[in-house]
Structure formats: structure tokens, C-alpha cells
Amino acid sequence: MKFIKLLFIFSCVLVLTSCGDNEDEVFIPKPKGYFRIDFPKKEYRVYDSLCPYSFEIPTYAFIDNDKHLGADPCWLNINFPKYNAQIHLSYKVVTNNIDSLFSQSRDFVVKHQVKSTGIDETVIIRDSAKVYGLVYDISGNSASNVQFYLTDSTHHFMRGALYFNSVPNIDSLKIVVDYLRLDILQMIKTFKWKN
Numbered sequence: 001m002k003f004i005k006l007l008f009i010f011s012c013v014l015v016l017t018s019c020g021d022n023e024d025e026v027f028i029p030k031p032k033g034y035f036r037i038d039f040p041k042k043e044y045r046v047y048d049s050l051c052p053y054s055f056e057i058p059t060y061a062f063i064d065n066d067k068h069l070g071a072d073p074c075w076l077n078i079n080f081p082k083y084n085a086q087i088h089l090s091y092k093v094v095t096n097n098i099d100s101l102f103s104q105s106r107d108f109v110v111k112h113q114v115k116s117t118g119i120d121e122t123v124i125i126r127d128s129a130k131v132y133g134l135v136y137d138i139s140g141n142s143a144s145n146v147q148f149y150l151t152d153s154t155h156h157f158m159r160g161a162l163y164f165n166s167v168p169n170i171d172s173l174k175i176v177v178d179y180l181r182l183d184i185l186q187m188i189k190t191f192k193w194k195n
């Protein structure tokens with residue numbers, strides 16, 4: 001009996017001493033969370049059309065023609081409906097205007113510099129396929145985090161840009177940007193010009 005009374009008194013003292021002053025408690029809001037994103041396995045298929053190029057696209061994407069006013073027949077959109085994203089591709093024939101095409105491509109990248117925290121460039125050289133170009137990785141909350149161009153330097157020029165149909169927020173989009181960047185690199189690795 002004495003043991004039970006002693007245990008009861010000890011429990012009461014423990015409960016009362018564990019309650020601290022309210023002044024010592026600091027409440028911190030939980031950080032903003034984002035939904036978990038499950039990515040499908042990387043599988044690719046060849047995209048080939050009447051246009052003077054071919055490349056591989058992921059099986060979870062589909063291609064349609066660019067329907068904007070002034071779009072050429074070989075301008076395409078690679079759509080990723082699950083991620084609300086698109087890669088816009090615009091093709092141009094080179095007619096002694098390669099410097100102008102390089103400049104326009106660079107201007108599109110520079111427009112995103114206002115919201116970016118940095119721009120990294122990766123050089124593409126695939127001599128065997130005559131595919132040369134640059135990949136621009138644009139950090140921060142810019143409208144397009146990955147842009148690129150490909151050319152054979154004499155006849156063909158292709159420009160591409162990854163866009164999301166949402167407000168740019170790199171905190172939530174970074175994982176998807178990184179995932180789709182691998183698809184862009186696969187496209188570049190398998191890109192071929194037609195004779």
C-alpha cells in the first residue's frame with residue numbers, strides 16, 4: 001500500500017514538473033510541404049516524321065504540332081501531361097543566317113536571367129551525327145529551366161525549351177525539372193538529321 005502511495009505521489013510530481021512555463025515554449029510553423037511525385041520507369045521510342053530530324057522521346061510523352069500563329073510545320077511540342085509540362089521545339093533551315101539563329105537562341109535564354117539565380121552551359125558535340133549545340137540550365141524561378149539548341153552548322157537548326165503550365169516555383173518543380181532534363185539529354189543523344 002505504501003508503495004502505491006509513493007508511486008502516486010511520484011507520478012503527480014513528475015506531471016507537474018514536466019509542465020513548463022508558457023514563456024519557454026516557442027511554436028514554429030511546419031515548413032510548406034509538397035506532394036510526393038512518383039516517376040515512371042525511363043522507356044523511349046523513336047519519333048520520326050516528314051521533318052528533317054528524328055529522336056527518341058519517353059513513352060509517357062506525346063507529340064503534337066505547335067498551333068501558335070506563325071508556327072512552321074516542323075515546330076513541335078513534346079507534352080508531359082502528368083507533369084503539366086511541354087518541351088517546345090522550333091526548327092529552322094540555315095540559309096547563311098547561323099549567327100542570327102545563335103543570337104536569337106541566346107536572347108531567349110537571357111530573357112530568363114531576370115528571375116534566374118544562374119545559367120550553366122553544357123556543350124554538345126556529336127561529330128558522328130553532325131549534331132552540335134548548347135544546353136542551358138537556368139537556375140531559380142524562371143519560366144524555363146532548361147533550353148537548348150542543336151545544329152549541323154550548315155543546313156539545320158533546332159531550338160528547344162522546357163516550360164511548365166504553372167507559376168514557376170523551383171522548390172516544388174526542381175525534382176521534375178531534373179527528371180525531364182534526363183529526357184532532353186536522351187533526345188539530344190539520339191538526335192539525327194535526315195539527308
